Structure formats: structure tokens, C-alpha cells
Amino acid sequence: MPEQRRPDLGEMLAGLMRALMAMEQPVLDAHGLTMWGYAVLSTLDDRPVRTQAALAQAIGADKTRIIGTLEALQEAGFISRDPDPADRRVRLLAITEAGRRVRRAAQARIQEGEEELLAGLSAGERAAFLGVARKLWSRSGS
């Protein structure tokens, strides 16, 4: 049987999240990205998303609130938004080469920072933790 008493998962992860966000902020600032902007670029780089509503849902944002983010990204040349010839209501979202570059540069720095936070774990602990996180994340629909 497991430990009878443990801190709430939410409490533990909330502390971790604070540390992660504090670490990420300077990196994003250095690349001229906001948290939402980075989330959008990451999503578009990893998996194609057709509609803005789907994108908003994928990153857990309000669909009316990502419009500004998308405009900023487009103006910076990091994404394209072209009307879909097959359904002209839809604006097809795609990451540009410049967007891919900035995303990957930021991600590299962010994952370095994450590894620093994970320093002190054994290789087994690290792999198990990341594996479970990934499993739970992919299962909860993202």
C-alpha cells in the first residue's frame, strides 16, 4: 500500500509550475514572445491545427483572447493566416520558418532550464517522472 499521507498533488505541482514559469519568463522575453505566443508556436510546430477555435482549446485559452496573440505573431512574421480556399470562413494557421526558428531556440533554452530543475534526480527518476507526465498529459486530451 502507498504512503498513508501525502501532500496534495495539486499543491506539489503548483509549486513546480511557479518555478517553471519563473524560469521561462526571461527566456521568452529575450525572444520577444509571450507565454501564449510561445504556446501557439509550439502547438503549430508540433501538430497541425486547422481552426483558431481548435487552437484555443488545444492550449487551454479563451478563443476570443488568442486573437490578439495571433495578430502579434503574424505581424512578427512567425505565423501565417490565410483563408482556406475550401472553406473561406476559416483562416488556415501555419507557422513560418522564422516562427519555427524562434520557437526552437526558445524551446532549447527552456528545456535546458527544465533540466536544471530536474538536476538531482537519478536517471531513473527523471525518466519515470517525464514518462508519467507525458502519459497523463496526452491522456487528458492535452
Added chain:
Amino acid sequence: MPEQRRPDLGEMLAGLMRALMAMEQPVLDAHGLTMWGYAVLSTLDDRPVRTQAALAQAIGADKTRIIGTLEALQEAGFISRDPDPADRRVRLLAITEAGRRVRRAAQARIQEGEEELLAGLSAGERAAFLGVARKLWSRSGS
């Protein structure tokens, strides 16, 4: 060597956190608690905290913003706030019996919900994940 490419930890944990908070909200509502109120009760139940500023820092809240939370908890009879005889600037915080009861009832339901989210993990995965979470959490100062 580890996987060469993985999603950001922050991205994965953010999804988990959303699922956790969505699960917790109805439980807290049923017990007449807010997230902050629950965090305060949990902290006071687990480890003594002398000043309100220290409490605010412990739960990652702004010290000017927990005052309302403390007043609500006091009015509900879940905490006591008595002036410290040794330093009358300080108001000593303590959880009451009623507070302890409601906190433990809520926590039991919350941890049940957490276990549902963890269902599908092997016992080893579950233990490893919780263990690492706890380790990282306790190390980042809480």
C-alpha cells in the same frame, strides 16, 4: 541518453494542473471553501506559520490579498487570529477543530479525485511520479 525530443515539462504539467483544478473546484464548492482558503487551511494544518506574511509566501500569494481570505475563514470559524502576547503586532494564526475537520474532509475527496487521474499508472509509475513531485516540491522551497 534520454529521448532527444520531448514536449516541454511546463506544457505537460499545465494540462495536468487544469485537470486537477477542474476536479477540485466542485469539491471545494461543496465544502464552502475557495482555492486560497483551502491552501491556507492546508498550510496551517500541516506546519505552523507565525505571521501572515510568512503564510502568504508559503502558498505563493500576495500578502495584501490573503487578508480577505483570512477574514472569511475566521468568520466561518475555521481559523483563529489572536494577537501574540509576546509581540502584539503579530496576529497568531491557528486552525480550529472545525477547520481541521473541513480541511481533512475536502482533502480526502480531493485525493480520491487525484487517484482517479492517476488510475492507469502502474504502482511503480505512481510511486515514482509522486516521489519525484514531492522531492522537487520540497526542494523549491515550497
Added chain:
DNA sequence: GCTTATGATGTGCGTCTGCTTATCATTTGT
């Protein structure tokens, strides 16, 4: 064709949050 549904976008509202400043009582250092 006409009604209904869908997608993008804009607007406004109420809330939460972090941050700053100010006040008051009290303690502490000199």
C-alpha cells in the same frame, strides 16, 4: 432559396491578481 450552423472577430463586464503606496501599532537598535 431559405433557414440553420459554423468560424472569426470585436466589445463590454466583472473578477482576480500583482504591485505600489500609505497608515497605524508595536518592537528593536542605539
Added chain:
DNA sequence: ACAAATGATAAGCAGACGCACATCATAAGC
């Protein structure tokens, strides 16, 4: 005794957020 620091509290401000509502263009079903 007096100045400086500390703790609790209040008030104000700006930004971010979720949500509801409204508009407009376009598609799709009947």
C-alpha cells in the same frame, strides 16, 4: 527616549482573464 524596522491593513491602479453577447461572412441541409 528616539529613530528605524516590522507586521497588519486599506486603497488604488493596471493588466490579464473568462464569459456572454453581437456581428459578419460563409457553408450546409432541406
